Amino acid sequence: MPRDLFSRYVWIIDTLRHYGALTRKEINDLWARSPLSDGNPIPRRTFYTYLRQIEELFKITIQCNQSTFEYSISTTDDHQQSVVSWMLNSASIGNMLNDTAAVADRIFLEDVPSARHFLPQVVDALKQQRQLKISYRAFDRSSTKTGIVLEPYFIKIFRQRWYVTGLNVKEKRLKTYALDRITEAAVTPNQFVMPDNFSPQQYTANSFGIIFDEGEVARVALRVAPRRAKYFRSVPLHHSQSEIIHDNYSIFYYNIKTTPDFVQEILSYGPDVIVLQPPSLRARIAGILAHTQALYAATQSGPAVPPDIDPARH
Template sequence: MSKNLLNRYIWLIDTIKRHGAITRERLNRLWVQSPISDGEPMPRRTFYNYRNAIEELFKINIECNPSTFEYYIDSESDSYSESVTDWLLNSAAMSNVLSSVGEVSDRIFLEDVPSARMHLSAVIGALKEYHPVSFTYHPYTRVNPSPGVTVEPYFLKIFRQRWYVTGRNVREDKIKTYALDRMTDVNVLDTVTFAIPDDFDSDAFVRDAFGIVFSHGDPKEVALKVDSRQAKYLRALPLHHSQQEMVHDSYSVFHYRLRLTPDFVQEILSLGPRVMVMSPPELRAMVVSSLKETIALYEPVK
């Protein structure tokens, strides 16, 4: 499929989604105004062909209300959720928007995601075809790299602008996670295949995790007291899918169920004095310990 054709599908999905319901006439006017149409209207047959392709590719049904002749996204097939399809749609939709910026491109600044162009395609291919991947790994915690690492990739995850692959380290027979931008000499072993164990559930593996540190400890009930200003940010962009909020006059209490990891401690610390850990006690202790270590760096040398 050409990139141009995919962009047309994405434009159609995104436009109908934003309007909720829209007539074909209105849709066609917007289409002619968009940069991907070259100023040409969309023929009726082409529109129906795009509808069918979108349903096949994305499992998204574009339905028509016979009483208003408006088209809408069927809510039962709506894939705008935390899923691979959602990520692809959002990324492609953003690409469509940015492709039309033209003369203001020097006023738009984006974050670089180096791991998206370093080995992502190769690892996705290995993931899809169940091939192991070998590489040299350069961990930040050691001076020397680890050559000859072989991993059976189980799943991919993006966290803080970095892609990570999690799978079974063949030599150690352990489930481990690796950052794609710390890999070199990547080689897909396409003459070898593997099978993911029947009892391995990737959703369950990451459900109670924050970030990419997948602890095997039991998940804890976490309560954070957050001032009303910071609460607005957490409300708009939850820290974790388990987030629940209890609103008070000048603050909110956010509840989570997750495993306690260094990634989560760092996230709490990044929020500064606007957030206080109420429970559990072990998380309070982890945060206090980290704060004391930080304060010690600023104390005068005796």
């Protein structure tokens, strides 16, 4: 698909998301001011073709109100809407950055190595419901495991890394693989059917990060410093988040599995976040902090890092 054509689809969706409902004349007036436009309105037949392509590509239906002749985006379920929003935001940012070559040396983006090589194959396998054959080298393994047959159920991005979760056919259990640890991937001709009783949304609902099958759901209470609480309100850690505001702090509550990913998230906030409950999680965090403090104390009187191995000097 020509890049310019894709950009036009994104422009139409973005415009309707922003304004809510517009007539064709209003759309064309806005189109005339778009950098994608040559100043001419979108022909009627072309406009309807765009709407069909948008529905096919993005699963977004743009409907026309026969009373007002206004076009608007019909509603979708929450998860689908979040995926579509992410796709469109990414595409919109891409369109914007294409026009910023003059300041490219002043725009810094995070690298996403896992999207570089095998994401297209994984997405293709998802769409066609075909088994993947992969080779995988985990961080805790010295060798690459080959011939893994995976039935991919869903993909997720976390901490700028893509992951695929699905049924490991040989082991007959669900497993999650980081795409940047895959060394080979091929879509096989073998089709599979995802179980009717499996829902990716339900499977991931009680987890933070990409560890889904560890631990039980617990009622977690976190005492959060005021400045950090503002961030928590803006970007909730989990959909179950609720808050009680006090004078000098807030308490945030969650119904969530206390997985290693969640533990690391809590630790990343340092003294701004204190676990109040459950006792097991509080003890776990305290134990990690005590062990870390002991390591620092043990090396406090030791020699400084020799200059020849200090990476900051190179």
